[in-house]
Amino acid sequence: MKAFTYERATSIAQAASAAVTPGAKFIAGGTNLLDLMKLQVETPTRLIDINRLALDGIEDTPEGGLRIGATVRNSDLAADPRVRRRYGVLSRALLAGASAQLRNKATTGGNLLQRTRCYYFYDVTKPCNKRSPGSGCAALEGFNRIHAILGASSQCIATNPSDMAVAFRVLDASVETAAADGGSRSIPIAEFHRLPGATPSVETVLRPGEMITAVTLPPPPPGVQIYRKVRDRASYAFALVSVGAIVDASHGRVRSARFAFGGLAPKPWRVGSSEEVLANSAASASSFNAAANIVLQGARGYGGNDFKAPLARRTLVTVLAQATRA
């Protein structure tokens, strides 16, 4: 691990101001950052510990939603009775991620900022445009079983590994931030992560020093909430494909459906027009497949991940069938 200085932030404003320094990084749970620092994929020179800023509360909002502090641990969020009762897709997605030990450390804000699990990103001896801009992408013609089939570019085909973010996407969460100049803003989760394009090293719309302070959930929409994760082993593995869905249906008819995918793209993948196909339609295999067709339009495999398109289709159809069975 490269040397760095360590400091405990005393306030949100002080932390954001300190983090403007080139080479500075916030640390909260540290489960992803320290892993990458050991490999020298991340080499911050200044770590700003934000664990003592009292950002670990979960509050009801006046609108009937929830405001989740940035350092709320993944395990605490998954176990919160309000989340379990009203945001089951979020609780289930969190419980599908990592291990119990990691969930006890990993935070809401940190989970949103976790880096890809692309093997070549992790291996500093290999080209990677995300880690080392301009060096190339070894995954394009390498081992790309876990890589993206949607939203990728000729520069990078890495996926976002978060389960939590998929649930946030389907719940229309907003990311609240504080800036070094004292300002704050709310970023819709749909706009928070950026596609790689020509700059895969830039993964979010956060500006230098800008700190996530909370994630806000609107009131839950009506319907059954499901999170289904498909992976190489039954537990403690990243998603090859996952689906978070909220489906309002009865008597064989769908009133509304929303769904987002993990494992397919550089960000949680949700396609509004595919959801519209299902609105006020009969719950049937043909309508579910029609929705999948729209999601997978333009999907491109790179050899090792060609299986993901049919797997995503089958997973979506299974989840929708389960959601509309009652």
Place this chain on the structure above:
Amino acid sequence: MDHDENEQLRITRRGALEAGAATAALAYAGILPAALAAGSPVPEPRLDAVWVELQVNGSPHRLSLDPRTTLLDAMREHLHLTGSKKGCDHGQCGACTVLLDGRRINSCLTLAVMHDGHAIETIEGLASGEALHPLQAAFIEHDGFQCGYCTSGQICSALGMLHESRTGMPSYVTADLTQARAELTDIEIRERMSGNICRCAAYPNIVAAIRQAAEQLS
């Protein structure tokens, strides 16, 4: 070369290694110029040590640490509590599992300086004198290991897991997330313990040991 010469060579090599490590440690502590350590001409960047007080197994320990020191290395290398094991050092195996303020974590993936004033419980703190903790006794009774390298992590993890279960934490395999407390079936135990890998694959015996201890402790 006869046996005695072999023995002498081995001892000499070991002595040299220890002497080298001691020199490096002195240089690191700023007592010797860094250039003298291991013949390296490039000095390490000057690091500011950070004071941290850890409550480990009920006893306070005040340490001055390089901020890079993980909680695992602080315990093993500075406090000489080597029960917590370094397996992968990347949070993938669970051998380093300890309890931090009562919750299980991977001690390899956190910095010691982040835990000033926090309480840490390691495998060394579980027994009461000569009386083993019920989880320790159950692992022996059910042969919940072969090589034993993952065992301290498994036991600390199981202790944290049983607390989570008692306080109503659901798991990915809990059918109804709204129920107050899921029954601790074998499937639940396996899912909740998935962060602890056993290379010897003693899993059936580990599950049996945890099931027995869970009944005793409930």
